[in-house]
Amino acid sequence: MLALLTVERGRVVPIHRIEEVLWEGHAPKRPANNVATLVSRLRRVLGHHAITGGRDGYRLGTAPAVRVDVDEAAALVAEAEGRLAADEPTVAGVAASRALEFLNSGSALEGEPHAYWAEVAWREVSDLVRRARHAAAAAALQSAEPAVARRVAEAAVLADRFDEAAYRLLMRAHAAAGEPARALLLYARLRDALVNELGTDPAPETRDLHLAILRERLPMSTPDSNALRAPVPASRSMLVGRDAEMAHVAHAWSAATAGRPVVLVVTGESGIGKSRLAAEAAWHVSSTGGTVLQAECYEAERSLFLQPFVDALSPHVTRLALPVLREVAGEQAFVIATLVPEMARALGSPPDERDPAEFGRSRVYQAVTAFLRGLAAQAPVLLLLDDLHNAGDATVELVHYLARRAAPARLLCIATIRSEASEEVYQSLDGVAQRLDLEALPPAAVTKLAAATGKDELAAEIFQRTRGHTLSVVETLRGQDTDDSGVPESLRLAVLRRVRRVGDQIERLLRAAAVLGSAFDPLVLAALVDRTPNEVAYHCEQALAARLLVVSGRRYAFANELIRQALHATTPEPTRRIHQRRASELLSDRTNRCQPIRRSSDWT
Structure with missing residues (x-):
């Protein structure tokens, strides 16, 4: 039952199909009940999500509840082929070797050697083993390991004596190991087998390789590896801007x-x-x-x-x-x-x-x-x-x-x-x-993330508020549990954790600075908190090192607007009012001091 569901994974297997395979024309009186019993036993051993379905049919569960070795091998083979195409032979060799470990003997369902319903699995495994051996041999050749390439290619030739791609890899391995005569003998053996048994000649690329070895002009590249289909497989998730x-x-x-x-x-x-x-x-x-x-x-x-x-x-x-x-x-x-x-x-x-x-x-x-x-x-x-x-x-x-x-x-x-x-x-x-x-995300990455969440029109505003800080961008796009300031709860907590790590004195200083706006003059801040300019400068430098502040000309600015908003929103209202009143007085006095002095003639 389990073997059948594994062979047919990805599809619902109807009860009549299960009945046909399990009992071969000698089904019990109530086959659906018997199948349900078998499924119940399998679920007790493998977990409830291992098999899904009911009276209409059953299917094998999907990852992560169920992992099938052939599927993992297939992913590794595709990865190996992609890495070869990307000129990463050592990584490709690791993936191909790991795939061959999964595939082991190269045959599927060894306990069912003559089962007609398992033929699709045998063909699948056979094809994967062939591709894995080709990738492993090509990777070894590109990594200047002809002995490894020869061993793997020989296994491929033994498995299928008409596998011309494997013959070409083996010929290259012999030539790379300084044994061109063995490569030429191998070609002669292949040609004879093809002519005598199939009535055909070797493929043009095989003949070209034979001629290149004869003339001692073997190309440095491996055409068979360059043709291994796939580009590097894409990541399973979106990592933008990195x-x-x-x-x-x-x-x-x-x-x-x-x-x-x-x-x-x-x-x-x-x-x-x-x-x-x-x-x-x-x-x-x-x-x-x-x-x-x-x-x-x-x-x-x-x-x-x-x-x-x-x-x-x-x-x-x-x-x-x-x-x-x-x-x-x-x-x-x-x-x-x-x-x-x-x-x-x-x-x-x-x-x-x-x-x-x-x-x-x-x-x-x-x-x-x-x-x-x-x-x-x-x-x-x-x-x-x-x-x-x-x-x-x-x-x-x-x-x-x-x-x-x-x-x-x-x-x-x-x-x-x-x-x-x-x-x-x-x-x-x-x-x-x-x-x-790691630096902040560029505007293009923020635009891409905004587009993925259907908020294209907010991309410029979000970048301006966050300055590309990754967590700030992501949490703002999620936009869940925001307060009146528009800062998500999760982001407020993250900002407060960062601020508390730099100590109480700097936190109090930054909370006061938050009322002065996104950028502030450290001299004004010193007067606001009644500290010496040198003290404030020292604490601002520490906040700068913690990436909470940045330098903006002759002033300091918050690293992004969300940090300022989070501090402003979480400062108790009475304290905030004191800072605001004092800041208003300071800025007003400063504005008055900056007025031009009028001459007496201006008054007449």
């Missing part, structure tokens, strides 16, 4: 898949989109066959030794098959087991009660590095650490250690850091990490 940043991430991932570890630090102010970019990077990595390990760093857990690494490693450890886990852990398993108790349980040994710090930081760093290197040998790894500025010193030190000592390993580490806290952390990684600064 094409350059995602290109940077893709380049770092390509380097990592080639065995050159990269540490990439993504910096930017709160709400600018660091975590969103990191999530897109995780999708990019997983869609190309990589392993994603991720964790968020919490300030309250700074004293916990390497807690972000524990959080990142623990879920993955429990998913590894025991032989793979033993191979990855190696001789350092007992050190990792003190850090990650799940490791001990997975290996079937009692948890080690020792404090991992007892081994010394250097020993633990070596063990974690070796473990990640072992994981990366299975599939390239993305280690994603969100809000690294909240982590303890040991975590930052280990990131530095990985950057210097992980090579050779297929490892990319992405850490996000808030800009106002970035300098100290980034200085700790200076010289070993790449830096990617």
